[in-house]
Structure formats: structure tokens, C-alpha cells
Amino acid sequence: MLQGVAVWAQTDPGPQRIARFEAVEGSIQFQSAADNQTRLADPRWPLAAGDRVWAAAGSRGELNAGGAIVRVGDGADITFTALDERNAQIRLTAGTLGVVLRDIPPGDRFEIDTPNLAVVLDRPGRWRLDVDPQRNTTRVTAEQGSGTLYGEGGQPLAFNAPQSREYAFRSLAGSQPLALNSGDAFDRWSNERDRALAQSPSLRYASADIPGVAQLDAYGDWGNDPRYGAIWYPRSVAADWAPYRNGHWEFIPPWGWTWVDDAPWGFAPFHYGRWEQAGNRWGWIPGPPQRRQPYAPALPFGGARPNIPQGVPPGFRPPMQHPMAPQRIGAPIEPLADQVRRDQWERTQRAQQDQHQADMQRQQQMREAQQRFQPSYGQRQLDEQRRQIEQQQQQQMFQQRHQQEQLMRQDQQQQMQRMAEQQARQRQIQQDQMQRQPMQPAMQPQMPQRMQPQAQPQVQPQAAPQAPMMRQGGVQNRGGGEPGGRGSHGGPPPNH
Structure with missing residues (x-):
């Protein structure tokens, strides 16, 4: 059988939770927030967030808001400030409002606001609120269920059925308990509506x-x-x-x-x-x-x-x-937009599943190929021995390289130590020479010493004979004594 779907030109499906007039007695009007048009209550017309409903004197009406039955009484003036899949919020400015909350899934919120307070319904139940704008009071009646009242400054107050209280201005203090059921025409009509819904055969199938x-x-x-x-x-x-x-x-x-x-x-x-x-x-x-x-x-x-x-x-x-x-x-x-999104999600899920199955098959094929080309037991032993020999050779090479580096560092340290000792001896010799030389004229130029491949002795002036100074290793021998090295050479005479 060919399946079909009704398609409309607009792409935005609009709100998916609406309210609809189920019963109307008397004169009830509503104003649509989308076009600001005022119309008589029409069961064929859906209501959405922002729409306003008010009932004339002696009128009553019932709306199904998806999960809750909302009833308006004599002189009621309400506005659906929020109405979506998770939230329902009604503002009551005057008159009588009755609410039968059938179900409230986790994460959902149902709230009623009045000029005096706000009521958040926590559990399914039956509620009634009466607002008197002349006296600036709100009467809250809970026959079943529980909720939380919020007064001035967000002060919370638990409100559990069965009880009825009246609150003045915006204070939750000083309220007096009242009779639970007034038994007026609105309550009697609400009870009749509840009995009719409880006996509806359609509610057993839908x-x-x-x-x-x-x-x-x-x-x-x-x-x-x-x-x-x-x-x-x-x-x-x-x-x-x-x-x-x-x-x-x-x-x-x-x-x-x-x-x-x-x-x-x-x-x-x-x-x-x-x-x-x-x-x-x-x-x-x-x-x-x-x-x-x-x-x-x-x-x-x-x-x-x-x-x-x-x-x-x-x-x-x-x-x-x-x-x-x-x-x-x-x-x-x-709605069509939801179907498109769901179809896209289903296609994505199927593609992911196909990709996962393909990956699993590819891994299985790789495992089978590895098993087919896996070497024999003897070959694996030879390979293992070869790897061990290579590891040993690498360890020996590393040890040899480490020993060579240690020897090189020791040689470098010894050379540096010898050089430091030689430099220290040279500095000491230069200091001794400076102490033994006579004072020179201020402007007398000093003859530079000529560097020889090997140290040569220098002859000191006769006026101040000194004992010969010997330097180990045949470096120098000063004075007119015996040479201390390979030979002795007289230095240039001093200038007088």
C-alpha cells in the first residue's frame, strides 16, 4: 500500500503543544497573540503561548492543554504565558481558574501566576484559584496533589492537599484556613466534567x-x-x-x-x-x-x-x-519538520552501524591474514635468538662507547690540570722576577723579552749579584753562575 503524508507550504511546524476548547457555556472569547484578533471560543481553533482567554459573567469553559485540564469560571481572565513540550504557565488576573493536572513528567513545569503569588504544581492533582482584584486577594485550594507557593521576594511555602487558604497582597504570612469545597456552581460543573471524562471509552484507546x-x-x-x-x-x-x-x-x-x-x-x-x-x-x-x-x-x-x-x-x-x-x-x-529530523537521525544511525560492521569485518580479515602468514615455531625461535644476539651486541657497543667516553673525559681533565699547574708556576716566576729587578727610570723604555723555544738564563747586573735561580726542567738560570739547563746566555746589558 502506498503511504503518503500531507505537506504544507510553510517550513516552520509551529508550536507542538496547544490548548483547545473542549466545552463552552455562555460567552467566552480569546485573543490570539499571533494576529491580536479577538474571536469567540471555537473548538476548531488551536490556542498557543501568548493567547488570552476571558469569560463573561455566568460563563464557564474547559480547555485541554495537553496533560492538564484548564477550566475558567465567572469573570475569569487568563493568559497562556508559556505552553510548550516541557512548560505550561498561566497568568490569572481575575475570576476563577480550575486545573486538573493529570501528569507531570520529570523536568516538566506547570505554574500559575496571580497578582499576589505564584503556584508551582509539583504533583498531579486538582487545584482551584480565585482572584479578587478589588480586595487584592488570591484564594488557593488544593483538593489533591502538592505544590509550592512563592510570595514577595521569592519566599517559598509548601502547599499540600487538602487545604484552602486566602492570601492578601504579596505576603504569604497571616493566611487563614477556609472550607475546602465551597460547593458553588463552578465546583458542581467541574465534578460533572470529571465524571464524564472518567467514563469516556475513547480515553481507553487514545x-x-x-x-x-x-x-x-x-x-x-x-x-x-x-x-x-x-x-x-x-x-x-x-x-x-x-x-x-x-x-x-x-x-x-x-x-x-x-x-x-x-x-x-x-x-x-x-x-x-x-x-x-x-x-x-x-x-x-x-x-x-x-x-x-x-x-x-x-x-x-x-x-x-x-x-x-x-x-x-x-x-x-x-x-x-x-x-x-x-x-x-x-x-x-x-509534524513534517520532526519527521525530517528523525529520518536524518535514523539515516545517521544506520550509517554508523554500517561503518561499525565494516570496521569489524576489516579487523577480522586482518586477523585471519596474520594467522595465515604467521611463521612456524622453529622460525619464531630463530627470530627470537637473532633478536637476543642483536640486543647483546647493542649492549656491548653501548658499554664500549661509554668506557671510551669516560677515558676521554679523564684525559681532558688531566690535561686541564697540567695546564693549570704550568700557568700557576709561570705566574709565580714572573712575580719573583718583578721583585728582584732594580727600579727603572720613569720614562726608560723597557726592552721586550724575546720568546725562545726553550727558556734562557738572564744575567743580572753586577751591582747586585744574586744567587742563581734554578727552574726545574731546564727552563732558566739567571746570574753569572753555572747554567742550569742546556747552556747559558748572557742577556742584554741593562740601560743606565
Whole structure:
């Protein structure tokens, strides 16, 4: 069977968590933050972060915010300041607000802000907040669950059910306990809504976080398909009915062109899960009930191409069929951008696995080649002996080189020592000569001594005969005595 997916022109999928009006009694309006337009509450219109909702006197309304039921009472004025996959934040400025928190996964946050305080819900439960702007008070009632209140300066205060207290201004001190259940019309209406949801058959097959899924009870029947699992078939439709036949495309910021079905049950099946042909009729597959489903402006479909309604906006590209991987059949459906990212991730994972398998095969081939060409035992012994001999030779060469270096260093030290001794003796001889020579005139030039290959004796003046000075080694012999070396030579007479 050819699988297909509805494709829209815009590339940004928009917010994936929305709020939707499930029930409206009286006059309730909302203002979209995307276009600042004010509209009457419409179950076919999704609400996103930044949208504002207010109820007139005597009016009540219920919204499914994906994981939480939000109810507004008489004179309520709320704004969804944050609404995404992990965070939900509501600002209540006046009136009554009821919250039924079904689930809060780890890392998620649900917060309610009033002019007096902030409430962070820590666990699933039932809560009610009443804000009186004239008295500047906020009444907090917890029937189930637990949370934390934050007053002026971020002062935290644990708040556990069951209890009800009223706080004035921005101080959490001095509050008085109040009756838990006032039993007014809003509480009675909320209890009736809770009982109706608890008895809904659709919530046994689909996730309660899908807005509009409870309305399928009155318009269709559930079945179990061996290929897809739980599947819902609409009643009171033509024999040749197909999805995207009765409705129109609406440009809804920030998602862009969005399918708006005319059927009263047409919200959940056209924005969550997907359509498939089972037998000879169309059925809606919601996906696993335990997983939070993302919102999409349009849905994938399988089988024959649905009818494209008239009046498509100029330049708009209507839904087209594109192949869908067989392993995706029965899997939860995500917006197109998420599918592209997931497909890229799957391709990357497959490429990494293929690369890993190729590396393992290459290593195995290398090991096998090494085993095939591994030398015999005798050859390995010869190689080992050869390596040992080479190591011994290298050690001997290193020792010889070390001994030679030591001998060279010793010779250098001895030569340096002999040279130092000779220089010391020469300096001593020069000092002795300077002490024995007579004083010379101030301007008398001094004859330079001529360097001889061997030291020659010098004759001292007769006026001051001195005993001969002998230098060992036949260096010099001064005076008129016997020569101390190979011979004696008279030096030049001194100048007078």
C-alpha cells in the first residue's frame, strides 16, 4: 500500500503543544497573540503561548492543554504565558481558574501566576484559584496533589492537599484556613466534567492529552486492527467518504495553512495520529496512549489520495503523496519538520552501524591474514635468538662507547690540570722576577723579552749579584753562575 503524508507550504511546524476548547457555556472569547484578533471560543481553533482567554459573567469553559485540564469560571481572565513540550504557565488576573493536572513528567513545569503569588504544581492533582482584584486577594485550594507557593521576594511555602487558604497582597504570612469545597456552581460543573471524562471509552484507546479525543465517543466506534492496533471509524459518513473531503484550509498563525474539518469530531483525527485504510473504509490511528502526541496542522495518510476541497488559497500547495517508510506504519505521527529530523537521525544511525560492521569485518580479515602468514615455531625461535644476539651486541657497543667516553673525559681533565699547574708556576716566576729587578727610570723604555723555544738564563747586573735561580726542567738560570739547563746566555746589558 502506498503511504503518503500531507505537506504544507510553510517550513516552520509551529508550536507542538496547544490548548483547545473542549466545552463552552455562555460567552467566552480569546485573543490570539499571533494576529491580536479577538474571536469567540471555537473548538476548531488551536490556542498557543501568548493567547488570552476571558469569560463573561455566568460563563464557564474547559480547555485541554495537553496533560492538564484548564477550566475558567465567572469573570475569569487568563493568559497562556508559556505552553510548550516541557512548560505550561498561566497568568490569572481575575475570576476563577480550575486545573486538573493529570501528569507531570520529570523536568516538566506547570505554574500559575496571580497578582499576589505564584503556584508551582509539583504533583498531579486538582487545584482551584480565585482572584479578587478589588480586595487584592488570591484564594488557593488544593483538593489533591502538592505544590509550592512563592510570595514577595521569592519566599517559598509548601502547599499540600487538602487545604484552602486566602492570601492578601504579596505576603504569604497571616493566611487563614477556609472550607475546602465551597460547593458553588463552578465546583458542581467541574465534578460533572470529571465524571464524564472518567467514563469516556475513547480515553481507553487514545491518550487523554490529545485535545478533542473524548468527543469521538458519540461519533464513531473503536476497533482493533492486527496491523495498526487501536483504530477509530467514524459513523454517519458516506460510503465513499475520505479524509480531507469536508472542510477547508485556514491560515492560522503561527502554523500557517491548517486543515479545519466541518465535522464536530474533526479536531483530534486531523491534527494527531494518522488516517489509514483498513479494509474498505478509513480509520484513524491515535498512536500509543501513554505518549504525548504533538500537534500538526495536517496529518499523514495512507491509501488512495483523499479529495482536495475547492477554494485552496492561491499559491498554496495542497496535500501530496510522498513515500513513507514501512517501519513507520503504526508509529506515532509527528509534524513534517520532526519527521525530517528523525529520518536524518535514523539515516545517521544506520550509517554508523554500517561503518561499525565494516570496521569489524576489516579487523577480522586482518586477523585471519596474520594467522595465515604467521611463521612456524622453529622460525619464531630463530627470530627470537637473532633478536637476543642483536640486543647483546647493542649492549656491548653501548658499554664500549661509554668506557671510551669516560677515558676521554679523564684525559681532558688531566690535561686541564697540567695546564693549570704550568700557568700557576709561570705566574709565580714572573712575580719573583718583578721583585728582584732594580727600579727603572720613569720614562726608560723597557726592552721586550724575546720568546725562545726553550727558556734562557738572564744575567743580572753586577751591582747586585744574586744567587742563581734554578727552574726545574731546564727552563732558566739567571746570574753569572753555572747554567742550569742546556747552556747559558748572557742577556742584554741593562740601560743606565
